[in-house]
Amino acid sequence: MPSPKIVVATDFSPRADRAIDRALQLCQQHGLGLKAIHALDHIDADKADWGYLEERMSRTVGETSCPTEFEFPEGSPPRAIARAAQSDDTYMLLLGPARYNTLGDFFLGTAVDFILRQTECPTLVVKHRARAPYGHIVVGTDFSPASAHAIIEAARLFPDTRIHVVHAWHVPFAGFQRDEYVRDEVEAGEAKRLDAFMAELVQRSPKLGNATSRLVQGGTHEAFAREISAHGRDPSATLVVLGSHGTSGFRQATLGSVTSELLRTLDADVLVINTRNAEG
Template identity: 35%
Template structure:
């Protein structure tokens, strides 16, 4: 990983923000990156900088040492996206607000807006970090955006193994007509997957870390089932793709997947 990577961490100054902060510290150590903690104050009152610094130290401890501090005013999603652009951030890290119980995460319009507008990938941290990401699930629909999601995953996490999953659908009517139809559809999906991988032109090292997988059925449900296995510690989704991950549905399917995923989620936007 090249030096001087820039990580922007959005914080509300409370102790519940320790998870994104801790993940940012782990990534910064691996990447030799600079961290900027951003506090967005929506009120018109001036922020007491000394009080903010004291809260950061009290809630996040000595790991705040070496962090840059940014304080801006306005609506958090827009301010976070704008600040990341101004700083040239390579990654934005945010937390998922919890309510009702520990497994109930709600992201809502704030993170949707951020993912929709930020140029940099957005990492939504849900779990308490205990180790570097080692097993990553990347969903693909063979689009440019999912290709970018895979490339970003390979670049950000050079020691991780990556499962690249694509779901193909066989209509029930096709099964009724002929098993040969289903076999043909599987063959077509296998060819698409091979062509997708070939077009990426990955290095031998990166290719060895990617395990392409086909599953039959609904991608949304398939990803849910795979994450439930407990084998993965990060889900990566691209935006601008066709099907379930298009920007037009960021408020529905992709938002749902961010919401119910039991693991951290990295959203990679393809702005092309």
């Protein structure tokens, strides 16, 4: 069986170095190999100087003790990147704020959205420079099988990083529910559900025994933003984990709704776990 690799895409822009730096850090942390890819459309590939591309990729990656390989897939960049990541040895795919035609600063209705739709592997969108390993992981739940799958996968991918689970809740028809006892009853019910959910997670994945959890009243974005800021002033130390598919709350009917909005707006690196088949 081939050794697992971190796959990272670059367009050689300075901003793409964020993903390269994080990829190298993860390779060192987890003892993995590195595959760095630069996609070429067919016109550029026809006139490419392959020796120059190898040299430039080597300079971009720099010195590393990690086993490293380079790949230059041909085709439209989003499609070529997705194809290059569809390999049994891909541990994780990393993307940065590079420009592949329509790919801009986390404008995720185009290229990144396409890549996330087409790949099965965990995909990390890197927004910040990798100053240190992630200090904590924040992941949301709506108690669904999809969100449970995302949390368990996060624990598998980052076994040494503490996970914090957040559940956003609200009072139904809050505009009509003025009595304080209604809010207290809803919160108490949600707290019981969260406790039961966390207990089931630990049964399925004992390494989650040290995970923490919290109820946050409000919307999904508000819950994540509050928890990110609560974990310190350095946003590069926080990793947010999202599931890719679902129907409501922290689940997304289609990538491009809640997940895409959070990817675009949260001030943290975001790992998207494929939960397409998690509903069973």
